[in-house]
Amino acid sequence: MKIFTSEQIYAADRFTIEKQQITSDILMERASVQIFEWMNSRLQGAQVKIHLFCGIGNNGGDGIALARHLQEHGYSIGVYVVNYSEKRSKDFLLNLDRLKERKLWPEFLDSECEFPELGRDDIIVDAIFGIGLNRNPDNWVATLIQHINSSSAFILSVDIPSGLYMEQLPSSSDNVIRANHVLSFQAPKLAFFLPQTGVYINQWELLDIGLDAEFLYKTKTGYEFIGKPEVLPMYRPRLKFSHKGNYGHSLIIGGSYGKIGAVQLAGKACLEIGGGLLTALIPECGYTTLQTALPEAMVITCDNDDLIDDISYEIQPTVIGVGMGMGLDKVSIKAFSAFIEKNNIPLVVDADGLNIISKNPKLLKNLPKQTVLTPHPKELERLLGKWNDDFDKLEKAKSFSKKYDCIIVIKGAHTIVVYKDVGFINSTGNPGMATAGSGDVLAGMITGLISQGYEPLSAAIFGVYLHGLSGDLVVSDNGYEAVTSSKLVGHIGKAFMELFRRPEQEQNKEIKEV
Numbered sequence: 479m480k481i482f483t484s485e486q487i488y489a490a491d492r493f494t495i496e497k498q499q500i501t502s503d504i505l506m507e508r509a510s511v512q513i514f515e516w517m518n519s520r521l522q523g524a525q526v527k528i529h530l531f532c533g534i535g536n537n538g539g540d541g542i543a544l545a546r547h548l549q550e551h552g553y554s555i556g557v558y559v560v561n562y563s564e565k566r567s568k569d570f571l572l573n574l575d576r577l578k579e580r581k582l583w584p585e586f587l588d589s590e591c592e593f594p595e596l597g598r599d600d601i602i603v604d605a606i607f608g609i610g611l612n613r614n615p616d617n618w619v620a621t622l623i624q625h626i627n628s629s630s631a632f633i634l635s636v637d638i639p640s641g642l643y644m645e646q647l648p649s650s651s652d653n654v655i656r657a658n659h660v661l662s663f664q665a666p667k668l669a670f671f672l673p674q675t676g677v678y679i680n681q682w683e684l685l686d687i688g689l690d691a692e693f694l695y696k697t698k699t700g701y702e703f704i705g706k707p708e709v710l711p712m713y714r715p716r717l718k719f720s721h722k723g724n725y726g727h728s729l730i731i732g733g734s735y736g737k738i739g740a741v742q743l744a745g746k747a748c749l750e751i752g753g754g755l756l757t758a759l760i761p762e763c764g765y766t767t768l769q770t771a772l773p774e775a776m777v778i779t780c781d782n783d784d785l786i787d788d789i790s791y792e793i794q795p796t797v798i799g800v801g802m803g804m805g806l807d808k809v810s811i812k813a814f815s816a817f818i819e820k821n822n823i824p825l826v827v828d829a830d831g832l833n834i835i836s837k838n839p840k841l842l843k844n845l846p847k848q849t850v851l852t853p854h855p856k857e858l859e860r861l862l863g864k865w866n867d868d869f870d871k872l873e874k875a876k877s878f879s880k881k882y883d884c885i886i887v888i889k890g891a892h893t894i895v896v897y898k899d900v901g902f903i904n905s906t907g908n909p910g911m912a913t914a915g916s917g918d919v920l921a922g923m924i925t926g927l928i929s930q931g932y933e934p935l936s937a938a939i940f941g942v943y944l945h946g947l948s949g950d951l952v953v954s955d956n957g958y959e960a961v962t963s964s965k966l967v968g969h970i971g972k973a974f975m976e977l978f979r980r981p982e983q984e985q986n987k988e989i990k991e992v
């Protein structure tokens with residue numbers, strides 16, 4: 479699913495209005511009806527107090543139109559216009575008139591006013607600012623926002639939490655509504671997914687207001703949200719007359735004394751995701767352990783007992799995953815650098831491999847095209863240098879990806895795979911996955927997909943999705959705390975099966991139709 483900028487959304491509005499031969503207030507009416515139906519289906523007429531805080535633009539207009547629907551259905555409402563500007567939008571004014579015709583006069587709030595009392599069992603509709611926010615709210619509006627935030631009432635934000643910009647950080651957290659739930663129109667917003675701005679949103683959901691589908695489809699965006707519909711077409715079915723050679727030969731290089739487990743996790747993940755053959759190149763000390771723990775793997779060892787000191791092999795791998803558990807001893811740095819200089823086989827670089835590259839950026843020009851880099855935040859900072867904020871981080875990652883033709887997997891709550899001008903934001907995963915070895919598993923999974931013939935970009939996007947889905951399945955069986963990387967590996971097969979599981983309603987419908 480595409481993630482649009484505010485300009486693109488405004489352009490989609492204009493196009494839709496023209497093509498569907500409608501007036502702009504029809505879109506506002508669709509938006510408010512959708513929100514009303516969402517609320518009504520949950521509240522079923524309950525007489526809980528609903529406070530609607532409405533700005534003077536179209537976000538406020540949505541709130542005012544919603545107030546009309548709520549009133550017509552007998553809900554107990556309080557409507558407040560947050561009068562932060564004299565420049566009211568046309569459709570806000572139209573809906574304000576419609577409300578007044580029904581003898582409902584909102585209370586106008588300004589810097590002089592006392593704010594309404596809000597009970598902890600009340601519901602607040604936040605329609606102060608939408609995607610049109612372009613400067614910091616005035617102090618009194620920020621004070622109102624804090625008043626709302628401190629109420630403990632349930633906060634439902636219209637389109638985006640008020641005070642949150644589409645493409646930059648708020649200057650202070652006091653300026654932003656902390657939404658329990660956001661009902662966003664047509665497409666999610668980038669700010670929902672970044673660590674610094676996602677904290678203002680507990681949950682979000684989309685409402686379809688009928689913007690022109692073809693226009694949205696044709697609009698090129700800088701970000702995409704990756705869910706099941708996006709990854710299903712990437713899946714490559716296994717063929718009846720295939721053999722293990724069809725699924726490639728992965729080489730995993732890494733490990734050091736005390737960190738052989740990293741290679742074991744990556745190697746096992748590589749096989750569980752469907753890789754054909756696996757060879758591990760590790761220091762001598764891990765030989766028995768790895769052969770025992772992972773009998774499916776072939777193991778070759780360096781001369782050095784404890785460290786990778788030489789990367790040479792006689793096999794012809796399809797793909798190489800390198801760096802996990804390798805350490806930063808100078809013999810390993812030397813061996814890794816010499817390997818990168820001569821290697822031209824597709825590559826996934828993780829952990830210490832990334833750290834070595836950061837210290838010696840000249841190596842970057844030797845990476846094969848579309849090498850997949852899987853940094854965690856600290857490793858990313860070593861690669862890219864410091865960034866100002868999460869938006870800047872993504873821009874820097876895009877420039878880096880273009881400069882070196884590499885794919886960067888920015889690991890986080892919503893892992894983002896960046897390739898050139900586009901960031902692919904993952905939808906699966908959970909906080910339980912912040913656990914030792916989780917990154918080794920991911921690197922192994924991506925390696926195993928490339929080995930089977932997936933293009934590196936698809937392998938990164940699909941691998942990240944399946945990794946998160948495995949984590950979600952582990953949580954549903956074990957809870958968050960007990961997620962371990964071994965369990966993640968053990969759930970990769972179930973994650974594939976989950977991909978093809980249809981929702982229960984769909985299955986029931988079929989049974990009834992039969």
Ligand SMILES: NC(=O)C1=CN([C@@H]2O[C@H](COP(=O)(O)OP(=O)(O)OC[C@H]3O[C@@H](n4cnc5c(N)ncnc54)[C@H](OP(=O)(O)O)[C@@H]3O)[C@@H](O)[C@H]2O)[C@H](O)CC1
Binds near residue numbers: 608
């Ligand atoms: N396609 C859709 O998704 C639709 C969404 N709708 C809703 O419309 C809003 C966007 O409405 P818009 O009127 O463009 O913007 P806002 O309501 O967010 O803001 C209104 C104006 O306020 C001014 N502004 C911005 N920041 C501040 C500030 N800090 N203090 C004071 N004033 C501010 C700004 O105007 P200026 O000319 O003064 O710069 C804004 O334009 C969207 O979020 C949805 O809720 C439609 O209902 C249907 C289509």
Ligand SMILES: [K+]
Binds near residue numbers: 605606607
């Ligand atoms: K809002």
